[in-house]
Amino acid sequence: MQVRLLGSVEVVAGGVVRPVPGLRRKAVLAMLGLHPGQIVSSDRLIDAVWEQDAPATALNTLQRHVSYLRELLGAKDTIVGRASGYVLDLGGEATDVLAAERLIATARRAPDPGRRAECLRAALALWRGSPLTGVTALGWFAEQAAHLDDLAHEAMRSLAEARLALGEHQELIAGLDQLVAARPFDEDLYRLLMTALYRSGRQAAALERFQQLKQVLADELGIDPGQPLRELETAILRQDPALDAPARITATAATPVPAQLPLVTRAFAPRVRELARLDAMLADSRAAAAMLITVVSGTAGAGKTSLAVHWAHQVRRHFPDGQLYVDLRGFGSGAPVDPPAVLRRFLDA
Numbered sequence: 187m188q189v190r191l192l193g194s195v196e197v198v199a200g201g202v203v204r205p206v207p208g209l210r211r212k213a214v215l216a217m218l219g220l221h222p223g224q225i226v227s228s229d230r231l232i233d234a235v236w237e238q239d240a241p242a243t244a245l246n247t248l249q250r251h252v253s254y255l256r257e258l259l260g261a262k263d264t265i266v267g268r269a270s271g272y273v274l275d276l277g278g279e280a281t282d283v284l285a286a287e288r289l290i291a292t293a294r295r296a297p298d299p300g301r302r303a304e305c306l307r308a309a310l311a312l313w314r315g316s317p318l319t320g321v322t323a324l325g326w327f328a329e330q331a332a333h334l335d336d337l338a339h340e341a342m343r344s345l346a347e348a349r350l351a352l353g354e355h356q357e358l359i360a361g362l363d364q365l366v367a368a369r370p371f372d373e374d375l376y377r378l379l380m381t382a383l384y385r386s387g388r389q390a391a392a393l394e395r396f397q398q399l400k401q402v403l404a405d406e407l408g409i410d411p412g413q414p415l416r417e418l419e420t421a422i423l424r425q426d427p428a429l430d431a432p433a434r435i436t437a438t439a440a441t442p443v444p445a446q447l448p449l450v451t452r453a454f455a456p457r458v459r460e461l462a463r464l465d466a467m468l469a470d471s472r473a474a475a476a477m478l479i480t481v482v483s484g485t486a487g488a489g490k491t492s493l494a495v496h497w498a499h500q501v502r503r504h505f506p507d508g509q510l511y512v513d514l515r516g517f518g519s520g521a522p523v524d525p526p527a528v529l530r531r532f533l534d535a
Contacts, residue, residue, distance in 0.1 A: 193314030201466035218274035227271035299351035355385040443508035444535035
């Protein structure tokens, strides 16, 4: 169970998305979701949700909205009433915001740029669009959406830093150009872009970007670029060896991995709903950096194995260390397979 705020305000339960109808209901859930595990007073909720237009019946209406949201979340104890207000109590990473913040914090602590990049990519994948979509017409939520946009921007900038450390300067240039266009006063972005251009053999283009920023800052703010950027310009002009790209990490030989999935059937029935649920569960597990065990159940001959194998082929790129498969013959011909024999086979693979 998770409340998602990095896009439209919605609930995900068991891999199924449950939309939240109505501006005020969305706003109540978003307010509680932005303060998970904390008491949010009724007065504060009313101020944020109704602003200056709170009716005399706002407190009763708030109670009805909370009751509706409890039903949507599937249990009364998901939103706990307190003397002064309410607490969203889902445990763990109750929101995608918490999941993103954890991944970004993990990236900050990681000494290895590859691990930092992995965590930051996972964090940024949680943004499904503009944060708090559906409630930003209300002033307080518009401010919170701006903060979440800033968080995403910081993660993008940190990801660019990590990728530079991995030697991915050429691949970074187009994306950094877009970020600079969106944030024309961000000197850190210019520093990253100039470094990527220089390391790609485009010294003149790197210096042109510096002049571009210098002109923008002078025209719009009446200031000059900061000292770090001026020092970078000097280093580029001198072709300082300290700016050279690190050795790029590449695989010297392909590592064999198990690939035991049977061939996918061409006559697979289009189980759109079931495939969507499996995709959502995989996304949730990757966001939480947790292992997820999934069981597909149904009557004999319903197509459980076909569904599992079809979906496994679709998502095998997410499991580059390999894919294991075994038919235990629980209801088929022959004797059931001995579990220790399966374990031995998997360990050998």
